[in-house]
Amino acid sequence: NGNGSLGGRGALIVLEGCDKAGKSTQCRLLVEALKKAGKPCHLYAFPDRTTEIGKVIDEYLRCTKNLSDEAIHLLFSTNRWEVMPKIRELLLNGESVVLDRYAFSGVAFSAAKGTLDLAWCMGPDVGLPQPDLVCFLNLSKEAASKRGDFGRERYEKTEFQDKVKSIFLKIQDPAYWKIIDADRTKEEVQSELFQLSIAAVDTSENKPILKL
Ligand code: DGP
Numbered sequence: 001n002g003n004g005s006l007g008g009r010g011a012l013i014v015l016e017g018c019d020k021a022g023k024s025t026q027c028r029l030l031v032e033a034l035k036k037a038g039k040p041c042h043l044y045a046f047p048d049r050t051t052e053i054g055k056v057i058d059e060y061l062r063c064t065k066n067l068s069d070e071a072i073h074l075l076f077s078t079n080r081w082e083v084m085p086k087i088r089e090l091l092l093n094g095e096s097v098v099l100d101r102y103a104f105s106g107v108a109f110s111a112a113k114g115t116l117d118l119a120w121c122m123g124p125d126v127g128l129p130q131p132d133l134v135c136f137l138n139l140s141k142e143a144a145s146k147r148g149d150f151g152r153e154r155y156e157k158t159e160f161q162d163k164v165k166s167i168f169l170k171i172q173d174p175a176y177w178k179i180i181d182a183d184r185t186k187e188e189v190q191s192e193l194f195q196l197s198i199a200a201v202d203t204s205e206n207k208p209i210l211k212l
């Protein structure tokens with residue numbers, strides 16, 4: 001056990017939100033801050049576009065490949081399952097893991113298409129480790145429009161993102177979700193994320209890893 005005689009596991013911390021909410025920047029800052037505070041930790045982003053399956057997802061998102069809504073949904077989930085043994089190993093070794101998106105993005109983005117049943121969307125991710133903390137970066141429409149235009153990827157359209165957000169808020173589990181006001185400055189958001197994450201690291205040490 002990499003945590004020596006302390007023996008506790010690491011925490012699984014997830015940042016979720018719509019596109020442009022600032023997740024990737026906040027994830028990077030959070031991992032740096034946790035390390036500085038003496039909490040070993042690692043960053044993973046989903047989708048992981050570097051794997052074989054991730055390359056197909058990348059082509060789908062850049063609209064150079066089309067797949068049925070069901071098929072791409074299952075590939076996004078598979079992309080989480082294929083990285084999970086590594087993440088579980090780190091957690092058991094006493095190291096925390098910060099995830100830039102997780103299964104909740106999987107459900108929200110697929111269900112927002114209107115073609116798939118919500119319960120069906122949740123199925124493939126059942127059994128993945130349940131996070132100790134999910135921070136949902138909640139960006140208002142007004143603040144989102146001030147952050148400039150969307151890129152060109154498949155889901156980057158205002159009406160679609162509105163649907164995604166409403167599904168995120170519907171599927172949230174208050175037991176481990178925190179809704180973070182992402183309209184504030186980068187520093188203010190970071191400070192709240194850091195405090196919540198430190199608390200999650202400290203309280204998760206002796207808890208079992210639950211499943212979604
Ligand atoms: P990102 O690299 O975080 O910008 O994510 C790329 C896009 O993919 C973004 O629009 C959100 C979407 N996305 C992330 N995870 C999933 C998923 O599991 N399923 C679906 N359908 N979309 C996802």
Ligand code: NA
Binds near residue numbers: 019153
């Ligand atoms: Na994006």
Ligand code: NA
Binds near residue numbers: 023024100
């Ligand atoms: Na991102």
